């Protein structure tokens with residue numbers, strides 16, 4: 001039975017991933033800011049394979065406590081899913097700089113902090129994998145404008161994950177930043193192209209079949225390799 005840790009697990013893509021992994025008989029550690037308000041997760045927790053733990057990825061003390069709570073437990077898969085758009089003022093004439101900093105804390109720094117903080121747990125797995133939910137909006141190959149805080153924090157996440165992938169490959173830890181598709185969530189909006197269930201099912205397949213050859217690539221939810 002594989003153990004998967006999922007951040008931002010209370011709604012959106014994170015919740016969809018919890019449902020898919022439980023359906024595949026994995027043990028799921030669902031991390032979210034407010035477990036007491038996470039009603040969808042609480043309902044799923046009637047399944048004894050699901051454990052809900054508090055985690056605010058923007059708070060160093062919360063990350064430290066989360067890592068301590070998992071000390072000694074093997075983890076097969078870490079999914080850094082929690083993310084923020086970085087506020088609604090991200091244009092040339094109207095930029096919220098504090099929200100930009102917060103976007104880096106949540107989208108870039110937290111995935112690194114959790115990945116390295118849980119390395120000892122991952123090393124106890126026969127097939128350790130780290131997946132960070134990034135976005136095609138962070139691709140340097142694209143010419144998209146606006147959403148500067150979000151785009152730059154995801155571009156930086158990609159760079160961090162590409163570096164970690166190269167560094168951890170000799171230790172057998174596979175690692176990818178992924179684009180989940182344009183997904184119907186609070187963040188993606190109702191005009192998005194795919195459902196949470198479609199995205200989560202694709203991400204599950206991607207993780208399940210991830211090979212050393214693909215580690216360090218930027219992959220989409222359907223397995224397509226994306227330009228950096």
Ligand SMILES: NC(=O)c1ccc[n+]([C@@H]2O[C@H](COP(=O)([O-])OP(=O)(O)OC[C@H]3O[C@@H](n4cnc5c(N)ncnc54)[C@H](OP(=O)(O)O)[C@@H]3O)[C@@H](O)[C@H]2O)c1
Pocket residue numbers: 007008009010011012013014032033034055056057058059081082083084085106133134135136179180181182183184185186187188189192
């Ligand atoms: N939806 C899309 O089309 C799309 C496209 C590309 C990439 N993505 C990426 O996919 C991931 C999931 O997005 P989503 O669409 O599911 O977004 P969402 O519906 O807005 O959910 C965001 C999740 O992240 C959590 N989160 C935010 N800040 C956090 C913090 N400081 N600590 C812990 N959790 C925090 C939220 O928790 P709270 O409920 O406590 O706020 C929530 O669970 C994100 O990384 C996003 O950038 C989404």
